[in-house]
Amino acid sequence: MNSLQPALVQLSGLTKRYRTGGGEVVALHGLDLSIELNSKVALMGPSGSGKSTVLQLIGGLDKPSGGSILVAGREVTKLNDDALSSYRNTTIGFIFQTFNLQSHLTAQENVALPQILGGHKPAEAIARALTLLEQVGLAEKAGRLPSELSGGEMQRVAIARALICKPGIILADEPTANLDKDNATHVLDMMSALELNNQALIVVTHDDRVASRFERIIYLDHGELAMGPATQQAAS
């Protein structure tokens, strides 16, 4: 890794508090973290440790209570609503546990949609969508509706959709949680084979087998960086 290259994502003192009926939940306690260009990172930790919150804050889906989020040198927390919306569309590719495909659109249309909404010519977006579906091994199913695809296939469509705008940061929150073992393996094979091009991939997962395929594993516990199970064992 080139230490002279600035990190793609730099979180400093990142804090997130949620207000709930029962009071306040502190989801992140001043998190400091940097993620380099062209790195694939697994984010692990127990349920409720703040993993989804980290992704939502990096992805501009929610605002922190304090601290800083620098992405390619830009302070995301200072973006106004328009700039934030453009940041979400152009810099971030989100992959959800529940796929979130449009049920009335074909696989190809689902993949093309972010580019069409971003103002690209529909014909070009549709053509590019097919290239991406080829990359995830689904070209022959381009014309199918989500209801005509397996869970694993739907997730591969969602991955192609996340990639179409060439996002700088690809965020995946437990992308295999709703898949059976074979489909999960297939989706993860694809993610580990993904060639990054001045991008970063951050995947939240509970699966050690998955995480071990990534070059870096970050553990969270109670909204703070933690030592992983292996490190804890080695230290004890």
Ligand code: ADP
């Ligand atoms: P993880 O993804 O690691 O399971 P989350 O980031 O979803 O953890 O949640 C971290 C903490 O913040 C948990 O205590 C959770 O209950 C709380 N939390 C998350 N989202 C909300 C919300 N919208 N409102 C209130 N509390 C929330």
Ligand code: MG
């Ligand atoms: Mg979560």
